[in-house]
Amino acid sequence: MTTNDQIEHEEEVTRRNFLYVATGVVGAVGVVSAAWPLVDQMNPSADVLALASVEVDMSSIPEGQTVKVLWRGKPIFIRHRTAKEIARGVSEDNDPMKDPALDKDRAQKPEWLVMIGICTHLGCVPLDNTEFQSGEYGGWYCPCHGSEYDIAGRIRKGPAPRNLEIPKYEYLNDTTVKIG
Amino acid sequence: MGSSTYVPKSKAGKWFEERLPIMGLIHGTLGAGYNAPRNLNYWWNFGSLAGFMLVVQILTGIILVMHYTPHVDFAFRAVEHIMRDVNYGWLLRYTHSNGASMFFVVVYIHILRGMYFGSYKSPREVLWFLGLVIYLLMMATGFMGYVLPWGQMSFWGATVITNLFGAFNFYDGMGDSILHLLWGGFSVDNPTLQRFFSLHYLLPFVIVGVVILHIWALHLPGSNNPLGIDAKGPGDKIPFHPYYTAKDAFGLSFFIVIFALFIFYMPNIMGHPDNYIEANPMVTPSHIVPEWYYLPFYTILKAVPDKLFGVIAMFSSILIFFVLPWLDGSKVRSAKFRPATAFFFWLFIINAIFLGYLGTKLPSAIIINMGGGIDALTLGRIASVLYFAYFIVVVPLVSRMESTKPVPTSIAQSVLDARKEG
Numbered sequence: 001m002t003t004n005d006q007i008e009h010e011e012e013v014t015r016r017n018f019l020y021v022a023t024g025v026v027g028a029v030g031v032v033s034a035a036w037p038l039v040d041q042m043n044p045s046a047d048v049l050a051l052a053s054v055e056v057d058m059s060s061i062p063e064g065q066t067v068k069v070l071w072r073g074k075p076i077f078i079r080h081r082t083a084k085e086i087a088r089g090v091s092e093d094n095d096p097m098k099d100p101a102l103d104k105d106r107a108q109k110p111e112w113l114v115m116i117g118i119c120t121h122l123g124c125v126p127l128d129n130t131e132f133q134s135g136e137y138g139g140w141y142c143p144c145h146g147s148e149y150d151i152a153g154r155i156r157k158g159p160a161p162r163n164l165e166i167p168k169y170e171y172l173n174d175t176t177v178k179i180g
Numbered sequence: 181m182g183s184s185t186y187v188p189k190s191k192a193g194k195w196f197e198e199r200l201p202i203m204g205l206i207h208g209t210l211g212a213g214y215n216a217p218r219n220l221n222y223w224w225n226f227g228s229l230a231g232f233m234l235v236v237q238i239l240t241g242i243i244l245v246m247h248y249t250p251h252v253d254f255a256f257r258a259v260e261h262i263m264r265d266v267n268y269g270w271l272l273r274y275t276h277s278n279g280a281s282m283f284f285v286v287v288y289i290h291i292l293r294g295m296y297f298g299s300y301k302s303p304r305e306v307l308w309f310l311g312l313v314i315y316l317l318m319m320a321t322g323f324m325g326y327v328l329p330w331g332q333m334s335f336w337g338a339t340v341i342t343n344l345f346g347a348f349n350f351y352d353g354m355g356d357s358i359l360h361l362l363w364g365g366f367s368v369d370n371p372t373l374q375r376f377f378s379l380h381y382l383l384p385f386v387i388v389g390v391v392i393l394h395i396w397a398l399h400l401p402g403s404n405n406p407l408g409i410d411a412k413g414p415g416d417k418i419p420f421h422p423y424y425t426a427k428d429a430f431g432l433s434f435f436i437v438i439f440a441l442f443i444f445y446m447p448n449i450m451g452h453p454d455n456y457i458e459a460n461p462m463v464t465p466s467h468i469v470p471e472w473y474y475l476p477f478y479t480i481l482k483a484v485p486d487k488l489f490g491v492i493a494m495f496s497s498i499l500i501f502f503v504l505p506w507l508d509g510s511k512v513r514s515a516k517f518r519p520a521t522a523f524f525f526w527l528f529i530i531n532a533i534f535l536g537y538l539g540t541k542l543p544s545a546i547i548i549n550m551g552g553g554i555d556a557l558t559l560g561r562i563a564s565v566l567y568f569a570y571f572i573v574v575v576p577l578v579s580r581m582e583s584t585k586p587v588p589t590s591i592a593q594s595v596l597d598a599r600k601e602g
Binding site: 039042043044045048068070072073074075118121122123124125126127143144145146159160161 | 336339340342343344346360361362363364365366367368369371375461462463464465466467468482484485486487488490542543544557
């Protein structure tokens with residue numbers, strides 16, 4: 001059997017080279033597209049994504065108390081801050097911080113602090129020091145590796161890299177928020 | 181692996197062997213067809229003990245699955261059901277949970293034996309790699325198995341360990357994307373439990389596959405031995421069966437007595453009481469402790485103030501074993517003839533145990549109280565530095581500078597000399 005190819009010179013691109021590379025590329029694309037569903041099935045499924053928001057009526061939370069609600073399997077801290085706590089948060093705005101943030105940027109309404117109650121280090125739930133303003137910063141303390149957050153949930157000490165995360169939330173009325 | 185010396189005794193055996201020479205393969209691998217150095221001591225028992233533990237774990241595991249349900253609503257109850265209702269369920273579960281610890285004890289001794297006698301050195305580097313791969317697979321399997329009872333330590337252990345992968349946050353949101361992919365949700369939850377269950381069932385069989393490669397790689401150069409010199413003539417070797425099968429069986433019976441002591445008299449000593457409380461995502465236990473076999477690495481993680489570098493340090497502390505064959509530049513394998521190497525080896529062991537001890541402590545706990553007081557975090561940092569210094573400084577320098585003791589010319593000669601002296 002003969003082919004239409006001329007006698008192959010080294011380095012010369014022949015029809016055979018082209019077919020060889022093209023077959024390889026098509027094959028690779030096929031393998032990747034076949035593998036993608038096998039990987040993507042691990043991502044959150046539709047029913048998990050459907051539970052993405054929760055509404056909380058905050059009218060029953062007295063000043064100076066924190067309530068924990070579950071959102072997407074994670075605890076959300078809703079802290080009704082006292083005027084004293086807000087003042088402390090604001091007064092520490094210029095203190096050295098790993099992840100600098102102003103107190104006013106931490107909450108849509110300063111008296112209601114809404115945060116994901118998960119340490120940004122390795123995911124433990126920090127303990128509440130707010131009641132007696134105990135600990136160095138009077139906020140939250142993570143028992144797992146000793147990270148300390150202040151009264152605005154800003155990281156002040158320990159291995160955690162970021163402030164306690166603020167979820168997306170909006171006020172439906174004065175005392176009801178929709179988280180997510 | 182494999183041997184051409186195998187001669188089937190029966191006619192049927194011969195008929196079968198011509199069609200599938202598997203009996204010859206076994207004969208040549210773990211039978212009379214494999215000649216091992218004649219001077220192997222009891223530290224060489226731990227390879228077969230590890231093989232035994234792998235079989236025990238797979239057997240008890242397959243049976244436990246018949247009574248277990250991998251769902252957040254049922255998993256905790258299923259384990260209690262196994263403990264209270266299933267006939268001998270308590271025995272199966274205690275064997276499996278303590279078996280994991282025993283498996284790690286045996287494998288740690290097996291690895292350290294390889295370190296002391298230079299079994300990782302040429303020409304056994306790939307053998308060493310395969311062993312480390314088995315060890316990494318064991319760590320993953322053990323971790324996922326610990327999550328299945330869905331107690332508080334299961335849940336929070338899973339949360340902390342999976343969050344390690346969130347440290348790879350090279351662009352905004354990358355860490356979260358990795359975590360959501362691992363969890364199948366926005367936190368450790370039912371999808372996580374189900375995939376861990378699937379993988380916990382799969383990985384042991386992957387380990388079996390790598391064990392076969394490990395034994396294959398062992399049989400090309402043959403076993404190392406306490407002298408670390410190559411076995412040459414027939415006088416240096418004896419058949420694996422019956423000599424080492426008998427010796428290993430004796431060691432095994434001793435080992436099973438210790439294993440039984442744990443199962444029957446202190447089945448929960450390796451566990452944590454918090455794991456008898458059902459998982460609760462709203463409450464973190466006051467103190468999260470991993471299983472004992474991860475503790476030294478956990479201390480290294482805690483010692484680094486930066487999250488990403490802490491994770492990198494922790495993984496490096498294990499991966500560094502892969503380059504040990506090149507860090508060690510000595511021509512002599514066994515630490516028997518390398519007194520300085522042996523000395524630092526034992527320091528390394530003491531330091532590693534100390535790292536493990538610190539892993540159980542809160543970072544702020546005062547360990548040494550002399551007026552001021554030194555906390556676990558500070559000591560953990562010192563011990564972590566020493567851990568890496570062993571690999572990066574001590575081994576490369578000592579192995580190249582040390583003047584070794586004279587090495588015997590052959591195993592047979594050494595055995596005969598010892599007999600004369602004795």
